[in-house]
Amino acid sequence: MLEFLIPVVVGIFLGAAIVQIWQVWQIHREVSRMEEEVSETLEKLEKETLIILEVEPLNDQFLCYNHFTKDFVCKGRDIAEIVENFKQRYPDKDAAIAKGDPAALAVLKQQLKEAKTV
Numbered sequence: 001m002l003e004f005l006i007p008v009v010v011g012i013f014l015g016a017a018i019v020q021i022w023q024v025w026q027i028h029r030e031v032s033r034m035e036e037e038v039s040e041t042l043e044k045l046e047k048e049t050l051i052i053l054e055v056e057p058l059n060d061q062f063l064c065y066n067h068f069t070k071d072f073v074c075k076g077r078d079i080a081e082i083v084e085n086f087k088q089r090y091p092d093k094d095a096a097i098a099k100g101d102p103a104a105l106a107v108l109k110q111q112l113k114e115a116k117t118v
Helices: 002-046 079-089 102-117
Strands: 050-058 061-066 072-076 094-100
Touching: 002 050, 050 102, 061 079, 072 079, 079 094, 079 102, 094 102
Parallel strands: 050 094
Antiparallel strands: 050 061, 061 072
16 A cells, blocks of 8 residues: 555655646746736837827717826827827827826726737
């Protein structure tokens, strides 16, 4: 009986160790990817090629302002129109909507999610 139990117990511990190693490797990959994204974002901010937008709803439109300077950037009825108007004004820059009215942010986030699935 003991001859059977020892390999089973060792196998369980070995399997658990392999699963733990795999999970740590997955976490390490995700953290590395996130570090790269943060690094790219910081680089864009330093080079001033990324504009952080603050969104304010007004009637049936969203007004977008530069979060830091409070200058008007663009407006649009939905995320597609905001992107289009932003690119017309700043063709060589990127934007990130990060601040503003929570309801407006939720609507734009949902529109962006739907646009990515299409």
